[in-house]
Amino acid sequence: xxxxxxxxxxxxxxxxxxxxxxxxxxxxxxxxxxxxxxxxxxxxxxxxxxxxxxxxxxxxxxxxxxxxxxxxxxxxxxxxxxxxxxxxxxxxxxxxxxxxxxxxxxxxxxxxxxxxxxxxxxxxxxxxxxxxxxxxxxxxxxxxxxxxxxxxxxxxxxxxxxxxxxxxxxxxxxxxxxxxxxxxxxxxxxxxxxxxxxxxxxxxxxxxxxxxxxxxxxxxxxxxxxxxxxxxxxxxxxxxxxxxxxxxxxxxxxxxxxxxxxxxxxxxxxxxxxxxxxxxxxxxxxx
Amino acid sequence: xxxxxxxxxxxxxxxxxxxxxxxxxxxxxxxxxxxxxxxxxxxxxxxxxxxxxxxxxxxxxxxxxxxxxxxxxxxxxxxxxxxxxxxxxxxxxxxxxxxxxxxxxxxxxxxxxxxxxxxxxxxxxxxxxxxxxxxxxxxxxxxxxxxxxxxxxxxxxxxxxxxxxxxxxxxxxxxxxxxxxxxxxxxxxxxxxxxxxxxxxxxxxxxxxxxxxxxxxxxxxxxxxxxxxxxxxxxxxxxxxxxxxxxxxxxxxxxxxxxxxxxxxxxxxxxxxxxxxxxxxxxxxxx
Numbered sequence: 001x002x003x004x005x006x007x008x009x010x011x012x013x014x015x016x017x018x019x020x021x022x023x024x025x026x027x028x029x030x031x032x033x034x035x036x037x038x039x040x041x042x043x044x045x046x047x048x049x050x051x052x053x054x055x056x057x058x059x060x061x062x063x064x065x066x067x068x069x070x071x072x073x074x075x076x077x078x079x080x081x082x083x084x085x086x087x088x089x090x091x092x093x094x095x096x097x098x099x100x101x102x103x104x105x106x107x108x109x110x111x112x113x114x115x116x117x118x119x120x121x122x123x124x125x126x127x128x129x130x131x132x133x134x135x136x137x138x139x140x141x142x143x144x145x146x147x148x149x150x151x152x153x154x155x156x157x158x159x160x161x162x163x164x165x166x167x168x169x170x171x172x173x174x175x176x177x178x179x180x181x182x183x184x185x186x187x188x189x190x191x192x193x194x195x196x197x198x199x200x201x202x203x204x205x206x207x208x209x210x211x212x213x214x215x216x217x218x219x220x221x222x223x224x225x226x227x228x229x230x231x232x233x234x235x236x237x238x239x240x241x242x243x244x245x246x247x248x249x250x251x252x253x254x255x256x257x258x259x260x261x262x263x264x265x266x267x268x269x270x271x272x273x274x275x276x277x278x279x280x281x282x283x284x285x286x287x
Numbered sequence: 288x289x290x291x292x293x294x295x296x297x298x299x300x301x302x303x304x305x306x307x308x309x310x311x312x313x314x315x316x317x318x319x320x321x322x323x324x325x326x327x328x329x330x331x332x333x334x335x336x337x338x339x340x341x342x343x344x345x346x347x348x349x350x351x352x353x354x355x356x357x358x359x360x361x362x363x364x365x366x367x368x369x370x371x372x373x374x375x376x377x378x379x380x381x382x383x384x385x386x387x388x389x390x391x392x393x394x395x396x397x398x399x400x401x402x403x404x405x406x407x408x409x410x411x412x413x414x415x416x417x418x419x420x421x422x423x424x425x426x427x428x429x430x431x432x433x434x435x436x437x438x439x440x441x442x443x444x445x446x447x448x449x450x451x452x453x454x455x456x457x458x459x460x461x462x463x464x465x466x467x468x469x470x471x472x473x474x475x476x477x478x479x480x481x482x483x484x485x486x487x488x489x490x491x492x493x494x495x496x497x498x499x500x501x502x503x504x505x506x507x508x509x510x511x512x513x514x515x516x517x518x519x520x521x522x523x524x525x526x527x528x529x530x531x532x533x534x535x536x537x538x539x540x541x542x543x544x545x546x547x548x549x550x551x552x553x554x555x556x557x558x559x560x561x562x563x564x565x566x567x568x569x570x571x572x573x574x
Contacts, residue, residue, distance in 0.1 A: 096557060163554055187553035190563050207554045261548055266474035267450055267494045270383060273570060276477050280567040283560060 002242040004271050006252040007278040010193035018113060018201050020052040023065060023101045026094035027051075030113035030201045035081070043072050055102075065092075065102035073108045082108045083143075090116055091159040103159045113201030115283070116156065119167050120254040121185055121209040123152035123175070123219070124234075131234040131262065133255070134219055136174070136226040138248065148248040149240065150226065151255070152211075152219060153177070163187075167209065175229075176220030185211040188261060191253045191279050203283065208254050210261075234264050253279055289529040291558050293539040294565040297480035305400060305488050307339040310352060310388045313381035314338075317400035317488045322368070330359050342389075352379075352389035360395045369395045377403060378446040390446045400488030402570070403443065406454050407541040408472055408496040410439035410462070410506070411521075418521040418549065420542070421506055423461070423513040425535065435535040436527065437513065438542070439498075439506060440464070450474075454496065462516075463507030472498040475548060478540045478566050490570065495541050497548075521551050540566055 018030035031039070036053045039046040045056050045068035059065045069092070076082040086107040091100030097117045109116045123134040136150040155170035157163070164183070171182035189208040195201070219229045232240075238259055241252050257279050259265040265275065305317035318326070323340045326333040332343050332355035346352045356379070363369040373394040378387030384404045396403045410421040423437040442457035444450070451470070458469035476495040481488070506516045519527075525546055528539050544566050546552040552562065 096560065098557070186550035188548050188550060190554060190560060192560070192564065205560065261475050263473035263475060267477060270385070273383065273477060273479070273492065277479065277567045277569045280564045282564045282568070 003256055003265070003269075003275050004278065006241060006249070006256065007193075007275065009249055010195045010253060011278070011281065013194050013196050013201065017196060021046075021112070022049060022052065022054040023092060023094075024055075024057075024060075026101065028092045028094050028101065028114055030203075031111075032200055035111060035200070038081075039072065043068075043075070045069075045072060062100070062102050066104075069102060069104045069112075073105050076108065076111065082111055088156070089159045090114065090156070097157060097159070100159055106156060106158070110197055110199035110202050113203065115203050115205060117205045117207070118154065118156045119163065119170060119207045119209065120151045120191075120251065121153040121167070121171065121211055122254065122258045123211045123213050124258075125213050125215055125217075125231060127215065129233070131264075132231045133234055133237045133258070134175075134213065135230050135232050135237060136219070136221070137228050137230070139225055139227045142225065145248040147227075149246045149251065150248050151251050152229070154251065154254075157207075163207065173223040174219075174221060174225060176222050177217075181211070181213075181217070185209040189257050189279075191250075191257050192281055192283055193250065193253060194281065204250065205283070206250060206254060208257055210258070234259070234262070238264055290543055290552070290556075290562050291565065293528060293536070293543065294480075294562065296536055297482045297540060298565070298568065300481050300483050300488065304483065308333075308399070309336060309339065309341040310379060310381075311342075311344075311347075313388065315379045315381050315388065315401055317490075318398075319487055322398060322487070325368075326359065330355075330362070332356075332359060349387070349389050353391075356389060356391045356399075360392050363395065363398065369398055375443070376446045377401065377443070384444060384446070387446055393443060393445070397484055397486035397489050400490065402490050402492060404492045404494070405441065405443045406450065406457060406494045406496065407438045407478075407538065408440040408454070408458065408498055409541065409545045410498045410500050411545075412500050412502055412504075412518060414502065416520070418551075419518045420521055420524045420545070421462075421500065422517050422519050422524060423506070423508070424515050424517070426512055426514045429512065432535040434514075436533045436538065437535050438538050439516070441538065441541075444494075450494065460510040461506075461508060461512060463509050464504075468498070468500075468504070472496040476544050476566075478537075478544050479568055479570055480537065480540060481568070491537065492570070493537060493541060495544055497545070521546070521549070525551055 019036040020027045085105050088106040089103035090106045090109050091097045092102045092104050093100045125132045134152040138148050138150050140146045153171050153174045168179045168182045171177035188210045191206045194203045240246050306323040307314045372392050375393040376390035377393045377396050378384045379389045379391050380387045412419045421439040425435050425437050427433045440458050440461045455466045455469045458464040475497045478493045481490045527533050
């Protein structure tokens with residue numbers, strides 16, 4: 001049951017737990033009830049609506065909506081409800097990232113329960129003794145998930161940058177990879193989940209890329225996020241996903257999707273059907 | 288919208304359209320209301336239960352349940368409600384195909400709305416001028432979908448045969464492929480859908496395999512099911528899925544899954560998220 005446990009851990013929402021919030025009539029996120037009440041009480045930019053909370057409809061364009069959210073986040077930082085302002089803008093959208101209605105600081109994404117987009121890359125090597133995956137171990141000083149195992153490259157997708165450019169940037173920063181090599185990565189899947197976390201709600205979308213690496217490529221972290229890289233046999237990677245909690249939780253799902261696509265976890269696995277559908281739930285779970 | 292149209296065409300059920308039926312307390316299929324009423328009226332083996340129709344609980348083992356269903360199917364053939372007896376046993380299961388509670392003739396699978404399992408193989412060639420897929424055209428005399436395009440190999444999975452053995456058998460019959468080559472196919476995905484069809488309900492499970500073929504391999508149909516094979520550039524295959532209805536409907540989904548896994552349809556596609564989740568819905572849709 002271990003593979004399914006990894007999926008269930010990131011799909012742990014229960015109906016009624018959150019209050020939906022809206023921008024321009026579209027639902028863009030979900031708030032804990034206490035945060036919804038606080039925003040209605042203390043921030044002029046939020047108003048009650050039939051289905052939950054709405055950003056004031058008078059804020060009718062991208063810039064004014066984004067400014068109102070930035071002001072709200074700044075106040076939440078002062079109150080200790082958001083840890084910091086990260087200075088990285090995430091799209092606020094009811095659909096894809098290209099359809100942003102405004103932006104919100106990344107550090108407040110879960111508190112506002114907005115859909116967060118990211119890119120994860122599985123870097124692998126075909127050797128005579130079988131398929132191997134490059135796996136990183138996160139630095140001990142990381143704010144989130146220090147010391148856990150990670151995909152070779154993984155990063156959030158800020159507003160306004162293309163998928164191709166962000167991937168090249170992340171590949172350079174996290175694995176010291178030349179741009180030409182990064183550009184040869186192949187989009188292969190998208191993994192989605194809807195997680196209740198300490199900070200709030202995380203309905204995340206992770207675009208997954210495969211990159212077959214030359215035998216002499218050795219990743220090198222240039223931004224301090226990764227402590228070390230290891231080239232592990234795919235069976236050993238599968239074992240760590242199934243039997244341990246060494247991986248950062250959402251990286252388990254990206255690895256599992258790789259294992260399915262490469263036939264390491266196949267239709268003889270008793271939970272194959274639930275694993276494959278569990279990696280790709282429809283984006284708006286009933287709440 | 289065309290890719291999504293292909294998915295929606297095979298996920299066209301509406302709540303309340305069918306009556307669930309049960310074996311040993313487990314829901315195994317769905318019946319049109321008129322067939323449910325007929326079975327209750329004319330066949331001693333079926334009884335009404337709170338949630339729908341049940342095979343008589345007195346039939347407590349695999350053999351007696353299967354015999355009762357065979358008798359019911361024979362009567363339905365006489366009445367013209369099932370076209371023929373095919374002589375191929377499909378598992379009747381509430382879960383995977385290994386958990387069969389009894390068997391039912393393949394020709395009556397949709398009338399009884401049981402989960403039907405199949406294997407589809409995408410055979411491809413990497414050429415200097417890009418990825419090419421071997422595509423078959425179904426013979427004009429086929430009962431189902433004559434003249435439509437098909438995956439290189441595709442077949443139903445009867446009860447009791449292993450996935451590996453059935454795939455080797457289908458690869459030999461449908462594409463004249465040596466067993467060694469067939470065994471090198473890699474399981475890569477599973478596509479599911481829940482379709483309302485003329486005969487009834489089809490909640491199907493298609494295991495998808497990838498097989499990279501040598502440049503000199505030419506498929507040859509040995510069982511008359513395929514009229515001709517064509518090696519088409521992957522972009523042309525994508526175009527036919529998107530813009531035409533040339534493919535047998537469920538083959539569209541298998542090709543689409545291949546296009547996603549090989550990066551031909553990637554995250555820049557505006558419907559990417561809906562395509563990927565739409566290929567892998569959870570198996571029991573709300574009815």
